[in-house]
Amino acid sequence: MGSHFQTVVDLDATQADAPTLATSGLDWLVKEGIVRAELTNCVLGVPLGHPPGPLWAKAVGQADWEPSDGLKIETGRTVFHGGQGDAMFAVCPHCAGRVDLYTDEWDVIEAAWEPFGKAIETWHNTGGAAVTCPRCRRASDLTEWTWDDDYYAFGYLGFEFWDWPEFSPSFLERFARALGGHRMALVGGKF
Protein backbone atom coordinates (compact mmCIF):
# COMPACT_ATOMS: atom_id res chain seq x y z
CA MET A 1 0.00 0.00 0.00
CA GLY A 2 1.30 3.45 -0.91
CA SER A 3 1.13 6.54 1.21
CA HIS A 4 -1.70 9.02 0.65
CA PHE A 5 -1.21 12.74 0.86
CA GLN A 6 -3.32 15.89 0.75
CA THR A 7 -1.59 19.15 -0.06
CA VAL A 8 -3.27 22.46 0.72
CA VAL A 9 -1.77 24.87 -1.82
CA ASP A 10 -1.92 28.62 -1.26
CA LEU A 11 -2.53 29.96 -4.78
CA ASP A 12 -1.92 33.59 -3.81
CA ALA A 13 1.40 33.17 -1.99
CA THR A 14 4.35 34.65 -3.86
CA GLN A 15 7.99 33.64 -3.88
CA ALA A 16 8.65 36.58 -1.53
CA ASP A 17 5.93 36.05 1.07
CA ALA A 18 5.76 32.21 1.09
CA PRO A 19 8.22 31.74 3.99
CA THR A 20 6.31 34.21 6.22
CA LEU A 21 2.99 32.62 5.28
CA ALA A 22 4.44 29.16 5.98
CA THR A 23 5.25 30.29 9.51
CA SER A 24 1.87 31.90 10.14
CA GLY A 25 0.05 28.88 8.66
CA LEU A 26 2.01 26.52 10.90
CA ASP A 27 1.38 28.74 13.94
CA TRP A 28 -2.35 28.62 13.26
CA LEU A 29 -2.35 24.81 12.83
CA VAL A 30 -0.42 24.42 16.10
CA LYS A 31 -2.70 26.84 17.97
CA GLU A 32 -5.74 24.91 16.72
CA GLY A 33 -4.15 21.67 17.97
CA ILE A 34 -4.19 20.17 14.48
CA VAL A 35 -0.43 19.54 14.29
CA ARG A 36 2.38 19.71 16.83
CA ALA A 37 5.10 22.34 16.69
CA GLU A 38 7.93 19.86 17.15
CA LEU A 39 9.52 18.01 14.27
CA THR A 40 9.61 14.22 14.26
CA ASN A 41 10.36 11.50 11.77
CA CYS A 42 6.80 11.32 10.39
CA VAL A 43 6.84 12.20 6.71
CA LEU A 44 7.70 9.93 3.80
CA GLY A 45 10.95 10.86 2.10
CA VAL A 46 12.02 13.68 4.42
CA PRO A 47 13.65 13.33 7.82
CA LEU A 48 11.32 15.57 9.81
CA GLY A 49 7.72 16.78 9.78
CA HIS A 50 5.06 18.01 12.18
CA PRO A 51 3.06 15.12 13.68
CA PRO A 52 -0.74 15.26 14.21
CA GLY A 53 -1.82 17.33 17.23
CA PRO A 54 -4.34 16.43 19.95
CA LEU A 55 -7.23 18.04 18.04
CA TRP A 56 -6.42 16.68 14.57
CA ALA A 57 -10.03 15.48 14.19
CA LYS A 58 -11.16 19.14 13.84
CA ALA A 59 -9.59 19.19 10.39
CA VAL A 60 -11.17 16.14 8.84
CA GLY A 61 -14.61 15.22 7.57
CA GLN A 62 -14.86 11.79 9.14
CA ALA A 63 -12.48 10.93 11.93
CA ASP A 64 -12.89 7.20 11.47
CA TRP A 65 -9.15 6.52 11.50
CA GLU A 66 -6.21 8.32 13.02
CA PRO A 67 -3.70 10.11 10.81
CA SER A 68 -0.47 8.16 10.98
CA ASP A 69 1.94 10.71 9.55
CA GLY A 70 2.65 14.39 9.63
CA LEU A 71 2.89 17.67 7.81
CA LYS A 72 5.64 18.81 5.51
CA ILE A 73 5.63 22.45 4.40
CA GLU A 74 6.86 23.15 0.90
CA THR A 75 7.98 26.66 -0.04
CA GLY A 76 9.36 27.86 -3.35
CA ARG A 77 8.02 27.49 -6.89
CA THR A 78 6.43 24.06 -7.07
CA VAL A 79 4.33 22.09 -9.54
CA PHE A 80 2.00 20.39 -7.05
CA HIS A 81 0.38 17.27 -8.49
CA GLY A 82 -1.58 14.24 -7.50
CA GLY A 83 1.27 11.71 -7.56
CA GLN A 84 0.36 8.48 -9.31
CA GLY A 85 -1.60 9.01 -12.53
CA ASP A 86 -2.23 12.29 -14.32
CA ALA A 87 -5.04 14.65 -15.29
CA MET A 88 -7.21 13.04 -17.95
CA PHE A 89 -8.29 16.49 -19.18
CA ALA A 90 -7.82 20.23 -18.66
CA VAL A 91 -10.60 22.84 -18.73
CA CYS A 92 -10.17 26.23 -20.43
CA PRO A 93 -10.87 29.24 -18.16
CA HIS A 94 -12.39 31.20 -21.09
CA CYS A 95 -14.76 28.81 -22.85
CA ALA A 96 -14.95 26.03 -20.22
CA GLY A 97 -14.09 23.65 -23.06
CA ARG A 98 -12.56 20.37 -22.05
CA VAL A 99 -9.24 19.41 -23.62
CA ASP A 100 -8.71 15.66 -23.40
CA LEU A 101 -5.10 14.77 -22.64
CA TYR A 102 -5.58 11.00 -22.48
CA THR A 103 -7.89 8.47 -24.10
CA ASP A 104 -10.29 6.41 -21.99
CA GLU A 105 -7.59 3.71 -22.02
CA TRP A 106 -5.06 6.19 -20.57
CA ASP A 107 -3.05 6.50 -23.79
CA VAL A 108 -1.58 9.99 -23.89
CA ILE A 109 -2.91 12.20 -26.72
CA GLU A 110 0.47 13.68 -27.67
CA ALA A 111 -0.75 16.65 -29.71
CA ALA A 112 -3.08 17.76 -26.91
CA TRP A 113 -0.64 17.12 -24.08
CA GLU A 114 2.42 18.77 -25.67
CA PRO A 115 1.48 22.46 -25.15
CA PHE A 116 0.55 21.73 -21.52
CA GLY A 117 3.74 19.78 -20.89
CA LYS A 118 5.78 22.65 -22.34
CA ALA A 119 3.88 25.25 -20.32
CA ILE A 120 4.36 23.29 -17.09
CA GLU A 121 8.10 23.13 -17.76
CA THR A 122 8.24 26.85 -18.58
CA TRP A 123 6.25 27.75 -15.46
CA HIS A 124 8.58 25.59 -13.37
CA ASN A 125 11.60 27.43 -14.79
CA THR A 126 10.26 30.99 -14.92
CA GLY A 127 7.02 31.26 -12.91
CA GLY A 128 4.98 32.26 -15.97
CA ALA A 129 3.45 30.33 -18.88
CA ALA A 130 0.33 30.35 -21.01
CA VAL A 131 -1.55 27.75 -23.02
CA THR A 132 -3.71 28.51 -26.05
CA CYS A 133 -7.02 26.70 -25.97
CA PRO A 134 -7.48 24.47 -29.03
CA ARG A 135 -11.22 25.15 -28.91
CA CYS A 136 -11.60 28.92 -28.48
CA ARG A 137 -8.04 29.83 -29.56
CA ARG A 138 -7.54 32.15 -26.61
CA ALA A 139 -4.39 31.98 -24.52
CA SER A 140 -4.71 31.69 -20.74
CA ASP A 141 -2.25 31.64 -17.96
CA LEU A 142 -1.36 28.05 -17.08
CA THR A 143 -2.45 28.69 -13.48
CA GLU A 144 -5.97 29.65 -14.63
CA TRP A 145 -6.69 26.27 -16.21
CA THR A 146 -8.51 23.68 -14.11
CA TRP A 147 -7.77 19.99 -14.14
CA ASP A 148 -9.49 16.65 -13.95
CA ASP A 149 -9.58 15.63 -10.28
CA ASP A 150 -7.78 18.93 -9.36
CA TYR A 151 -4.64 17.08 -10.35
CA TYR A 152 -2.35 20.13 -10.67
CA ALA A 153 -1.82 23.32 -8.69
CA PHE A 154 0.96 25.82 -9.34
CA GLY A 155 2.24 27.84 -6.45
CA TYR A 156 4.88 28.80 -3.93
CA LEU A 157 3.46 27.34 -0.72
CA GLY A 158 1.98 23.96 0.05
CA PHE A 159 1.04 22.23 3.29
CA GLU A 160 1.50 18.53 2.58
CA PHE A 161 -0.22 16.16 5.01
CA TRP A 162 0.63 12.46 4.85
CA ASP A 163 -1.91 9.75 5.58
CA TRP A 164 -4.70 11.85 7.03
CA PRO A 165 -8.44 11.26 6.59
CA GLU A 166 -10.03 13.61 4.05
CA PHE A 167 -10.10 17.25 5.15
CA SER A 168 -13.46 18.91 5.67
CA PRO A 169 -14.49 21.92 3.57
CA SER A 170 -14.97 23.98 6.74
CA PHE A 171 -11.38 23.31 7.84
CA LEU A 172 -10.11 24.37 4.42
CA GLU A 173 -12.17 27.58 4.63
CA ARG A 174 -10.86 28.40 8.09
CA PHE A 175 -7.30 27.63 7.04
CA ALA A 176 -7.70 29.93 4.02
CA ARG A 177 -8.97 32.71 6.30
CA ALA A 178 -5.99 32.20 8.60
CA LEU A 179 -3.76 32.76 5.58
CA GLY A 180 -5.35 36.13 4.84
CA GLY A 181 -8.29 34.90 2.77
CA HIS A 182 -6.06 33.49 0.07
CA ARG A 183 -7.39 31.17 -2.62
CA MET A 184 -6.50 27.59 -1.79
CA ALA A 185 -6.39 24.40 -3.82
CA LEU A 186 -6.40 20.88 -2.46
CA VAL A 187 -4.25 18.40 -4.34
CA GLY A 188 -4.34 14.82 -3.18
CA GLY A 189 -3.08 11.46 -4.23
CA LYS A 190 -0.77 8.60 -3.60
CA PHE A 191 2.91 7.86 -3.89
Ligand SMILES: [Zn+2]
Ligand atom coordinates in the same frame (compact mmCIF):
# COMPACT_ATOMS: atom_id res chain seq x y z
ZN1 LIG B 1 -11.20 27.81 -24.59
